[in-house]
Amino acid sequence: MNKLFVAALLTGALAVPAYAADYTIMAPASPGGGWDQTARTMQEALQAEGISGNVQVTNVPGAGGTIGLAQFVNQSTGNPDALIVGGYVMVGAVLTNMSPVTLADVTPIARLIGEADVIVVPAASELKTMDDLVAKLKADPGSVSWAGGSAGGVDHIAAGLIAKAVGVDPTQINYIAYSGGGEALAAVLGGQVTVGISGVGEFASQIEAGDLRALAVTGDTAVGDIPNLKDAGVDVAVTNWRMVAAAPGITDEQKAAVTADIEKMAMSQTWKTALETKGWTDMYMAGADFDAQLAKDIEATSAILKDVGLVQ
């Protein structure tokens, strides 16, 4: 494989001068997205708190993180310094893309942060409450167009769960996928769609300014005066969380060391301040609790993706 040899040479030439790397965090997404920001915030906190002398972030975008995940497993097996950021979206992407590499192939360390979705309508909409939306959805599921992120992502899953909970066939929902929250926000503000469903942060400033009306948040608790779905009469709770995992094939001692470092970071003031600035909710959970929660989330996601017809 001459090509591989040349490729290896080129890589060497391009390589950023190798520091005595403590941690290398892979963000399996483009610069600017949620996973990238999570990785870069971790980088700052780990360095500022003196937990790790030098942290590098690499971006490997593609296919809901599954490209990065596959590359991570391939290259980092047994490397205790390699970390990857992931999240709920990756759970769905692994299923819809029939990815050969799954979260079972890495060593999950901790859930770090989370963000609930919020369901919004334009200020001028006739829909005033969640009940209005449910009534419209029951009368004619197709007449409610939902703008949110990519098909099979957390926004789509939340819309499907809501439909299912109120007795509407989830395959009938009229879900319009937009790439990135920005475009979905524009579609809701412009009155192109009935409702928007995306992370609270995406819509927060518009809700505050009164251009959008929030009907409910999808998390376990109310946010300000916005009720959660359960209080609004729909028995659904779903939160978009982000996690960090280590490479497969590391020893128990190595896993314990990484977990200790991440816990130190998650408890630090730098990290807490950063979360506040960015409006992320601390959802730190590690160890056996997290393993159990992850298994539960994967199972629930798999079920709803079958219900909305994205996974056979």
Next chain:
Amino acid sequence: MDTFGLLYEGLLSALQWQNLIYAFIGVTLGTAVGVLPGIGPALTVALLLPVTYKLDAAGSLIMFAGIYYGGMYGGSTTSILLNTPGESASIVTALEGNKMARKGRGGPALATAAIGSFIAGLIATLALAFIAPWVVKIALMFGPADYFALMVLAFVTVSAAFGDSPLRGITALFIGLGLGLIGIDLQSGQARLAFGIPDLLDGIEVTTLAVALFAIGETLMIASTSANVKDEVMAIKGSVWMTLEDWKRSWAPWLRGTAIGFPIGAMPAGGAEIGTFFSYAAERQLTKHPEEFGEGAIEGVAGPEAANNASAAGTLVPLLTLGLPTSATAAIMLAGFQQFGLQPGPLLFTNNASLVWALIASLLVANFMLVVLNLPLVGLWVRLLNIPKPWLYGGILVFATLGTLGANGAMSGHLGPISFSFELMMLLAFGVLGYLLRLFGYPIAPVVIGLILGPMAEQQLRRALAISQGDFTALVHSPIAIGLYVIAAAAVLVPLWLRMRGKGDVLSQMAADED
């Protein structure tokens, strides 16, 4: 305080000497990183953003503005000199710009790009300051049906503008449209034409295709034919500077490019490259030198470069007024703002007026500094072309390859064979495709345009139909869509009508050139 007063205060703050130094550092860093092939403004800003964290809010924003505009400028330099566009918005620049460079007119090409960027940046930044709230209202009126009409208009004008043979142009366009189908379908989440290869799930990277078709294809072409052909690359012919004639031919395209680029950049789903296509099509229609198009027409550099920069400022309209990041670069900027607790959105102008105006003022300063810094460098840059041809093309090949790898996650230096070698194979395969297209006289640009416009048009059409629950008449419900279709129809019919009336000397000349 009124807008002028606020802008004046912002300028005063941006013109403090330490802020000027920050702007200078930002512009230099941005240009230096942006010049690296395959590294577009988004990656430049992402890489350099942490540098700005150490400064205070005003200083950081100013350095940031410098990096942003510097990165944009650096990208067009490589497009013109090496035919390796680092991002989709400078693909059109490469078309005419590289032809100019190889005829010894690299200096004027770089100069018209720099000055055009400056003028477009200046006008668009002022427009951002004064009319942003109104522009954003209009931009929000665009629904999926209107965007689809805009894409139809782009297809019509662009396919008319490329190549002399409609059949060959359309064939090339359809190759691009076909390539555009590869990957996960956004609306259904299902993979199409990926053949189980994970690397294809996100579709074909536009820059990979463009660099392969332009740079690799051409290198192969040169390598296969140049045994006895005399060297056609001339470093400098005539002045390095723009002649009076160049100025005369550039000023109108600069202004038109700005007028086209700014509103399209402000649209949430517009995209900077669309503005450059429209600008190129417009210049090709309006030029007095149609024979030079495809051979290095200065209008074809001046217009699209202005459109590109105006659209970059346009992107800030929804970002600052709505908190809506409409491009990868804007998303990274959003992260930068949040660093200082700034939440872009409807309340930003009231809550953080002084910082917003400092940012707008810094954009003006950075823009000015960029032209001051880069014009003297033009003479230096074009010397790159003095390199003997085998070395030059060898270098282009290496840089194109490195750039493709760099843009696809190779920056870590920890690369295994997987996605890395696949991207490389795609680059080489498309390079061969580019060679074959050249060999048989098919235009290259429509392939890239098909890849960019096809998926956008498809998504908008399907969104429009999904929202209307399958009612096709929804496509022509809005006055905006109807207006755009009328323009598209005119773009097809008017040249035909002119030709029939015998008034189109230029057009009949063009028709006679068709094979």
